[in-house]
Structure formats: C-alpha cells, structure tokens
Amino acid sequence: MDTTFSPEDVKFQQEVRSFIHTNYPNTLRESIANKRKKGEELTKDDLTTWHKILGKHNGWSAPGWPKKYGGAEFTPTQKYIFEQECARSECQIVMPFGVNMCGPVVYTFGNEEQKAQHLPGIISGEQFWCQGYSEPGSGSDLASLKTTAVREGDYYIVNGQKTWTTLAQHADWIFCLVRTNPDAAKPQEGISFLLIDMKTPGISVRPIYLMDGTNEVNETWFDNVKVPVENLIGEENKGWTYAKFLLAHERAGIAGVARSKKAIERIKQIAATEMSYGEPLIQDPAFIRKIADAELELTALEYTELRTLAKDAAGKGPGAESSILKIKGTDLQQRITELCMEAVGYYANPHTGTTLSNEYVGPDYATNLSGTYFNFRKASIYGGSNEIQRNIIAKMVLGL
Amino acid sequence: MDFDFTEEQTLLENMVTSFVRDSYPWEVREAIVKTEEGWKPENWSQFAELGLLGVPFAEEFGGLGGSVVDTMIVMEQFGKGLVVEPYMPSVILSGGLITSLGSKEQIDSIVPTIISGEKRYAFAHSEPQSRFDLFDIKLSASLSGDEYILNGFKSVVFGGPMATHLIISARTSGEQRDKEGITLFLVDKNAEGITTQDYPTIDEYRASEVVLENLKVSKDMVLGEVGKAYDAIDEVVDKATIAVCAEAVGALQVLKDSTIDYCKNRKQFGQPIGKNQSIQHRLVDMMIEYEQSKSILYMACTVDLSDATERRKAVSGAKARIGKAIKFVGENAIQLHGGMGMVDEYMVSHYFKRATMLGILFGNEDYHMKRYSEITQADVIKITDAKASSIAFN
Ligand SMILES: Cc1cc2nc3c(=O)[nH]c(=O)nc-3n(C[C@H](O)[C@H](O)[C@H](O)COP(=O)(O)OP(=O)(O)OC[C@H]3O[C@@H](n4cnc5c(N)ncnc54)[C@H](O)[C@@H]3O)c2cc1C
Numbered sequence: 101m102d103t104t105f106s107p108e109d110v111k112f113q114q115e116v117r118s119f120i121h122t123n124y125p126n127t128l129r130e131s132i133a134n135k136r137k138k139g140e141e142l143t144k145d146d147l148t149t150w151h152k153i154l155g156k157h158n159g160w161s162a163p164g165w166p167k168k169y170g171g172a173e174f175t176p177t178q179k180y181i182f183e184q185e186c187a188r189s190e191c192q193i194v195m196p197f198g199v200n201m202c203g204p205v206v207y208t209f210g211n212e213e214q215k216a217q218h219l220p221g222i223i224s225g226e227q228f229w230c231q232g233y234s235e236p237g238s239g240s241d242l243a244s245l246k247t248t249a250v251r252e253g254d255y256y257i258v259n260g261q262k263t264w265t266t267l268a269q270h271a272d273w274i275f276c277l278v279r280t281n282p283d284a285a286k287p288q289e290g291i292s293f294l295l296i297d298m299k300t301p302g303i304s305v306r307p308i309y310l311m312d313g314t315n316e317v318n319e320t321w322f323d324n325v326k327v328p329v330e331n332l333i334g335e336e337n338k339g340w341t342y343a344k345f346l347l348a349h350e351r352a353g354i355a356g357v358a359r360s361k362k363a364i365e366r367i368k369q370i371a372a373t374e375m376s377y378g379e380p381l382i383q384d385p386a387f388i389r390k391i392a393d394a395e396l397e398l399t400a401l402e403y404t405e406l407r408t409l410a411k412d413a414a415g416k417g418p419g420a421e422s423s424i425l426k427i428k429g430t431d432l433q434q435r436i437t438e439l440c441m442e443a444v445g446y447y448a449n450p451h452t453g454t455t456l457s458n459e460y461v462g463p464d465y466a467t468n469l470s471g472t473y474f475n476f477r478k479a480s481i482y483g484g485s486n487e488i489q490r491n492i493i494a495k496m497v498l499g500l
Numbered sequence: 501m502d503f504d505f506t507e508e509q510t511l512l513e514n515m516v517t518s519f520v521r522d523s524y525p526w527e528v529r530e531a532i533v534k535t536e537e538g539w540k541p542e543n544w545s546q547f548a549e550l551g552l553l554g555v556p557f558a559e560e561f562g563g564l565g566g567s568v569v570d571t572m573i574v575m576e577q578f579g580k581g582l583v584v585e586p587y588m589p590s591v592i593l594s595g596g597l598i599t600s601l602g603s604k605e606q607i608d609s610i611v612p613t614i615i616s617g618e619k620r621y622a623f624a625h626s627e628p629q630s631r632f633d634l635f636d637i638k639l640s641a642s643l644s645g646d647e648y649i650l651n652g653f654k655s656v657v658f659g660g661p662m663a664t665h666l667i668i669s670a671r672t673s674g675e676q677r678d679k680e681g682i683t684l685f686l687v688d689k690n691a692e693g694i695t696t697q698d699y700p701t702i703d704e705y706r707a708s709e710v711v712l713e714n715l716k717v718s719k720d721m722v723l724g725e726v727g728k729a730y731d732a733i734d735e736v737v738d739k740a741t742i743a744v745c746a747e748a749v750g751a752l753q754v755l756k757d758s759t760i761d762y763c764k765n766r767k768q769f770g771q772p773i774g775k776n777q778s779i780q781h782r783l784v785d786m787m788i789e790y791e792q793s794k795s796i797l798y799m800a801c802t803v804d805l806s807d808a809t810e811r812r813k814a815v816s817g818a819k820a821r822i823g824k825a826i827k828f829v830g831e832n833a834i835q836l837h838g839g840m841g842m843v844d845e846y847m848v849s850h851y852f853k854r855a856t857m858l859g860i861l862f863g864n865e866d867y868h869m870k871r872y873s874e875i876t877q878a879d880v881i882k883i884t885d886a887k888a889s890s891i892a893f894n
Contacts, residue, residue, distance in 0.1 A: 239838050241768035264839045310842050311849035312702075317839075375629040378636065378677050386866045445631045446656040448860055449701040461697055461709050462655070463628070470702045474853060477834045478842050485838065487778060 103406070109177050116185040119160075123153055124191055132192060137460075139452030139468045141314055142192075144228065144270040151194045151225035162199050162223050169207045169215065170223045176409035187358035195267070198222035198229035202275045205293065205342050209334040218273075218295070232262040232276035232296070232320060233343070239264075240488050242277070243287040243340065247322060249278035249294060251329070256280075256294065258302075258325040264482070268305045268318040271298050281337050293339035295331040302326070310478070312471035313451075347484060348422055354483050355429030357402050363436045364395055370443045370465050381443055390442075394435050401428045420496035423489040430479035430486065437473040444469055503798060505573070512564075513573045515550055520581035526847055533584055533704040539662055543585050548617030553591055557599065561611045568739055569801050572746040579750020582854055584705050586620065586659030592743045594621030594667050596736035601684060601724030610686075622663035624654040624710045625733070632863040634733050635679045639712065641670035648672075648685065648722070650693070650715040658861075660708025661698035663689055668712070672727050679730040684723040691715060703853040735808070738815040741862045745797050745822050748858040749790070751851045752825060755833040756790045758848055759783065762837055779836060786832055789825040796821045813875040816868040823865030826855045 105113065128149050135142055154161035158172055163179050165171020174182060186193075203222045206214055221227030238245040247260025258278055268274065276294045284290030296303070302325035307315040334342055368391065371382040381387055408421055441448045447466035460467065480486040494500045505513060523543065532540045547553050555570050557563025564570065571592055578587060591614065598610055598621070613619040630636035639652025650670050660666070666687050674681030687694065693715030696708040724732060760783055763774030773779055800818035805811045830852040834841035837848055844850075859865065 234839070237767075239768060240773075241770075244768075244770075309844040311844050311853060313844065374631070376631045377633060381631075384866075386870065442864060442866075445864075446626055446860065447628075449656050449703075449707060449857060451700045451702045451704075459697055461699060470853075470856070474702070474849070474856075477831065477852075478839075480835055481838055481842065485835075487776075487835075490778070 105177070105181070109181060112178055113181045113185065116182055117189075119157065120185060120189045120191060123157075124189060125149065125153075128192065129190075137464065137467045139313065139471055141316070146192065147195060147267070147270065148225045148228065150192045151199075154194065155224040159223055161194055161225060162203060165199075165203060165207070165223075169203075169219050176412060180406065180409060183358040184361075187362045190362065193359075194225075195228070197231050197266070197271075197275075198225075198227060201231060201346050202229050202273075202295075205275070205333060205346050206295075208345065209293075209342050213330065214295070214333065221272075228267070228270050228272045230265050230268045230271035230274045230298075230320075232265055232274045234264045235261060236263050240485055242343070243291065245277055245279060245291065247276065247278050248282070249280050249292060249327065251280070254329050255326045256329060256332070258294070258296065258322045258327055260322050262320040262322075264308070264317045265305070265320045266317050268298070268320050269307065269315070274298055274320065275333075277339055277343055280339075284337065288340040290337055291339040291343070292336050293333040293342045294327055295333065296325065296327050300325050300327065310475060312468075312475040314471075314475065316475075348419070354479075355401065355405055355425040356433055357398065357405055357429065360398055360429070360432050360436055361402075363433075363440070364391065364398065366465075367391055367394075367436065367439050367443060370440060373463070373465070374443055374445065376445075387439075387443070390439055394432060394439065397428070397435075398432055401425070401432065404428070420492055423484075423492045423497075426483060427480075427486050427489050430483075433479050434473075434476050437469070437476045441469045441473040448473075505569075508564075509570060509573055512555070512566075512570060513577065516552070516574050516577035519546070519550065519552075520577050520583065524581040524583060529582060529584070533700075537662070538700060538704070538706045539585050543583075544617050544620070547585070547587070548615070552587070553617055554615040556592060556595055557611050557615060561607075562615050563611070567801075568742050568805065571739075571743050572797065572801050575743040575746035576750040579747035579752075579854075579858075580754050582704075582751070582850060586622065586662045586706075588740060588743050588747070589622050589659030590614070590620045590663065593623050593736060593740040596739055597623065597667055597684060597723065597732065598686075600732045600736055601729060606686070606723065619664045620659070620662055621665045621667055622657050622659040622708075624657045624660065624666045624668045624708075626655055626657075627653060628655050629676075632867040633677070634737060635682065635730055636677050637669055637671050637682050638676050639668070639670045641672050641683060641685065641717070643672075643719075646719050648683075648717045648719065650685065650712045650717060652712055654710040654712075657696075657708045657710055658705065660696060660710065661706040665689055666694070666710065667723060668710075668715075669729065669733065674727075681727045682729045682733070683726050684729045684733075685717045686721045686723055687715065687717055691717075701857065703857045704850070705854075705857075731808075735805075735811065737862055738811055739805070741815050741819050742797070742800050744858050744861050745793075745800065745818050748822050748826055748855055749793050749797050751855040751858065752790050752793055752822075752829045755829050755848065755851050755855065756783075756786045758851075759786065759833045759836050762840070762848075766838075773836070782832055782836065786829045789828050793822045793825040809875060813872055816863075816872040816875075819863060820865050820868035820872055823859045823868065826859040827865075830855045 132146055151161050159170045160172050162171035163174045163182050167173045199222060206218050233242055235245050249256035249258045274296050276296055277291050278294050279290050280292040281290030302323040304321045306319045308317045308319060309315055371387060372380050374381040376384045405425055444466040447462035448470040450461050452468045452471060551564060554563035555566040555574060559565045595614055599607060627638055641648040641650045666689050668685045668687055669682055670685060671681055672683040693713050695711045698708045701707055763779055763783060764772050766773050796818045800814045803810050803814040833848055834852055840846055841848055
C-alpha cells in the first residue's frame, strides 16, 4: 500500500498546473464569475472554450480515452491529478455528454466511419452532445422508453419525446435510445442506440425551467425525424447493452471529489467572514463540526474513489461499486451547497442577489447560494437516482 | 385536555381555508408573484373585510382579541397556499411591537389603520453582522434637539416593499451587542433620508435593504422607552416565530400530501413507485416528521408565554425541531418526485423553497437549538445546585 505520488506523477502535476496557469483564459474566468453572480446561464462559448483549449493539447479534453482515438490515455493516478488541478484552479468543467458518455460508446461499439466522423469533434469540443435517454414516462425504468425508430429504406423514422435533455439548446448532436422492436420478448431487447444530428428537420427543443430559474434542461421532440441508418451504433436492438456500459462510465465521473474539496475551502472562507454570535462563524462549534463532518466524509470518499481507480487500472472496468461513488459524491455535493447557504444566514433570501433595478444586495459570495442548493437537489435524481443506485448495489454487490 | 379549536377558531379556520381555496388557487398565486409589485393589494382589502388584519388586536380597536393560537390558525392556512401578502411582517410582527411598546396615543392612532388595511408596517431590524442575534444593532440614532438623527443599514427587511411605514431599531446607547440601548422608531417609508432597494426573494416573496442617511425622526415617534426595546423585541419576535412555525407546518403538510399522492400515481417498472418498500418507509418518515412538527407547534402555542424563560424555551424548541423536519420533508419531497420535483412549473418546488426559507427566518435550527440548550443547561444547573444544598442540610 502506497499512496504517495511517484516522481513522474509529481512532475506531471507540475506540468498540469503550469499548463492551466498559462492557458486558462482570464476572460473566461471573468465571464463565468460574472454570470454565476447574476445567476445567469453560461453561454455555449463559456461551456466549450476550455474544452477546446484542452482538445488541442495532447487530447487532454479526453483524459481517459486511448491515444489511438486522440485521447490523453492518462493512468488512473494522472486522471486523479488532472482532476485535482482543474478543480483547484476552478476551471470550467468539460461537458460529460460527448467525452464521458458518447465517445466511449462510439470507440467501443461503433464502426470505423462513425469513429472517424465523431471522435475528433468530441475531443476538439466542436461537436456539442446531449443525452436523449429519459422520457416523461421512462425515468428510472428507462427500458420502458417509447420513442420509436422505424426502418424505411436507408433511414430510421424517429417519433416520440425525450425529456430532461441537459443543454439540448446548445447541442449539435444527440445520442438516443429508441425502440426498434416493439414486439421483443423483453423491453430491453427492442432498444437501439442512435446518433442524431440536432439540425435534422422534425426535432424541436422546448425549455424546462428548474426551481432556481435556470434553463438547464429541455424537452426534445421528434416528429418524423429521418435518421440515416449509418447512425446506428453497433447492432439493431442491442442498444441496451451499450446504454448500460455508458451508464457505468457516467457514474464513475459523477462523484466530483476534487470539486467538492474546493467547495469546502469556499465554505471555510465564507464562514471566516460571516459573523455569528459576534464572532466569525467559523468559531461556532456547531458549524465547524458540520464542516469537519463533510470533510471527513469527503476524505473517505476520496480513498474509496482511489481504491476504485486502482481496481479499474487492474483491468476491471467500473463495476457496481461506482454506485457508491455516485451516492456519496452527490450526497456531499448537496451537503456542501446546503452549508454554503446556511453560512450566509438571511442573505440566502435574495433571488440571485439582484434588486428589481438590477443592483446587487448582500455580500458577493452570498449571491445565488440558495439557488445553488435548490439546483443541486438534481444530483441525487439524475445519472440514475440514488434509490436506483442502492437497488443496484443491493442486487449486484450484495446479492439480495 | 383537548386539542379542539373553539367555535370562533373553527370559523376563523374555515374562513381562511376558503380564502386560500377560492382566491389563491395555484395559477392565481403564480400570476401574483410575477407582477411587478409581487403581491395583490386587493387581497389586503379582502383581509380587512374578513377581519383578518385585526386578529391579534384588542376588540376595542375593532380587532378579534386573538391569541397566538388564532394567528397560528391563519398562518397555517397561509402556509398551505403560499400566500405572499405580508401578513406576518405587518400584522403579527409590527402590530405586536406597536401594541406591546406603544403609548396609548400611538396605539389608538395606529392600530385602527392597520386593521383597516390603510397602513402596512415592516420591521427593519436585522443587520448583516447580527445574523439571528436580536440585540446586535449598530444603526445609530443620536438626539439633536427634539429629533433623532438615524444613520445606518438594515438588511433583508421582509415585507419592506409593500410597507407604507417602517419600525426601525437603532442604538441610542451602549455597545453593538448590548441588550440595553436599543430604541424603536416609527417612520413613514417615504421620509427623506430613507433609501430602499426592493427585491424578490428566492421563494418569490419580497424584501428590502434599507439605507438611512441622516433620517430625522421626531422624539414623539419613539416606540416605547428610549433604550429599552430589547425585551419587547425578543417577546414579539418569539410570537412571530410561532407564526413562522405554523406557516411551515402548513407548507410541510402540502409537501407530504402531494408526495404521497405522486408516489401513488407515478408508475415505473409497471407499478406505482409507492409500492417499493424503500419509498413507503420514506413517506412514513415524512408523515412522522410532519406530525411531530404539528405537535411541537401546539406545544409552543399552549405554554405560558408570559413567562419569558418558558416562552423562549418553547419557541426555540419548536423552531429547532420544525427546522429539522423542513429539511427532511422538503428534500425528500423533491427526491421522490424525481425530475418533476426540480421543475419551476410544478408546485412542489415552490413549497420546498418557501419551507427552506422559513427554516432560516428568525433563526435557523442551530441558532434555536443553542438557545434552547442554554435554557436547559441553566435548568439543570439550578436543579443540581438545589440538590447539593439539600444534601448539605441532611
Ligand atoms: C437536472 C437534470 C438533468 C438531467 N439530464 C438528463 C439528460 O441530459 N438526459 C437524460 O436522458 N436524462 C436526464 N435527466 C433525467 C434523469 O436521469 C431522471 O430524472 C432520472 O432517471 C429519474 O427519473 P424520473 O425523473 O422519471 O423519476 P422516477 O423514475 O419517476 O422516480 C421518482 C422517484 O422514485 C424513485 N424510484 C423509482 N423507482 C424506484 C424503485 N424501483 N425503487 C426505489 N425507488 C424508486 C426514484 O429514485 C425517485 O426518487 C436529468 C434529470 C435532471 C433532474
């Protein structure tokens, strides 16, 4: 057992740190900080600029991908270091839909044309992807999905509705689960995995506003959308296998340990400034205990993640244990947003901190903290809800 | 022993329930919060007509002479409808301060204008550094001839935008955190020297930041004795805290009921999600949290509020306990609604946001747990001291 970094890893850490220092644009940092403060949504540029910069640097936008597909092929330790450094410098995250979800499916199950068509754009950030899995009637029970794709000549004709499609308003492409065989013996057996160009006629995207007022998700409607058969991944009716492969990948990235570490630092800063009982809040034994509690949970989770990574490196892909990372990681993200909100007392109240005449109220750091707490309730719902993760562990790990 | 309401109280409850049902259906409420003013003045007139604005005031002014039980009844129903009109800040809180501290002339002249709906007050009290401590006041008032000159800043004044008048607390003597030396002033919100910044809150209510620059207030406008307002503030805020607890209990009931309903109807894996035992147990725990909240609210309404220690203990006990319930019931209501729980268009998220903000109002769970514990600690010390001395005597 050895958890110290090797000299090469230390060198790598320095390399990443100085790369970020030199290449992360100040204008981007300001643009994002400004919008966070106003509770405004990030633009497509905000979301992709850093991705594009990383994409030009040895495939760093895709840390886990094999080199032959243009990825960085980091070792698990390097991946860990890379994430730590990006979080430490508060770099905008690389959207997961292309890099963590669709890409691995394409290079694992796709054909050569599909790899050539899509992988470069995912790495470079030129292709913005969204995920078309969930439907109004099919959330946790994804296999019950109803969107149909009927083969007509060289095309599939797609009809139906996807929902909760994150950032579909920016997307160039969507990867979709569709029903190709309504008569299959089991619902899982009639599903296919299709890549669809968002510009295809018949697709419409309608915004859904979340409780903090943001338009992060959408309804995506398909009305006789003609999709070339070349866009089918793997075999028809085998989509469920690919979808499950993808979900395991999605969960692995979802713990967000490095980001949470940074966020705990932020709570400490706020608590050192806010006053409570006439002293800085950080002196309040009840509050510091909560921070300590979150920090300990996070430390344990970090080691749980490292143990999973080590296993991953030994050739066993992310298994059902990644559900632990999803549950605890999102618990912590939510807890941290709650403590931030709690720290600022009454200044949790102003909506994004702006008055009717667009002036700011309250301290800068308090802006939109309650909005973030409310928004992060999503984390235990998406990516397979935390109840479903427990069902998975109960069944797959505990054999219940 | 019974927990039944009197006949008058049942009538009051029915009246507020029908107001919420008839005048505050969800679509109407949504339209109200989206207006520029963020409330509906006609509703205020209706409150006046129904006699609601007079509930806590003495009958001689045309009030109902109601107790905290009566205001609890009103607020619980308002909580069920997420009524945004500033009843608590104006009627319960400001009205309470005026009746508790005002001179006979002040009460005689002001209370009828509150009951009639003509005037609305808001209490400009908390400051950024005070957090929940009611005595931590920096805003200064200094006497110059027959006038006080007020300078300073008040943060997050609930109901401020709708108010015609403010009650402003200021330090007339002592240090920032002294209980002595706090004085209340009655002012017209349009007076020169007051600037307000009005804003919507995350839960779609309205509040103001208030800046005072050389605001001149005549000596006659002092509410109560100079420098002696703290005890009354503590007491009136405690009573308003009971109202906040009642509003929260109303909101929790809706959160719990709508979640149970949703779990009965939403089907996944070929059956209602409520068929899963893991969900059933969660719903049962939500129901228990709600019942415990209602019980502790009733406890706080029925203790002897004239005894300051008993009152503080009961109120803090209720607010701390209900604070815990708000988190559990609120977060699980969203969780069990899945993606639907996150959506602005669907009502459950609005109840969650309101309940969460009520958890902060007048002190969060930690603050009230501490206040409660300190009284418990003092009690224990008293008992052990008494025992020690009786042992010594034997
Ligand atoms: C902000 C956000 C972004 C999202 N982004 C995307 C996206 O980009 N693409 C996409 O395809 N989807 C996306 N989703 C959808 C997400 O994956 C679903 O919301 C999730 O799968 C839950 O489905 P549901 O909302 O229909 O809830 P339901 O499945 O109806 O579940 C409701 C509740 O019941 C529980 N439950 C259900 N079945 C069981 C069971 N058997 N045992 C115990 N408990 C159970 C759930 O845990 C949940 O608490 C997003 C969701 C959100 C909130």
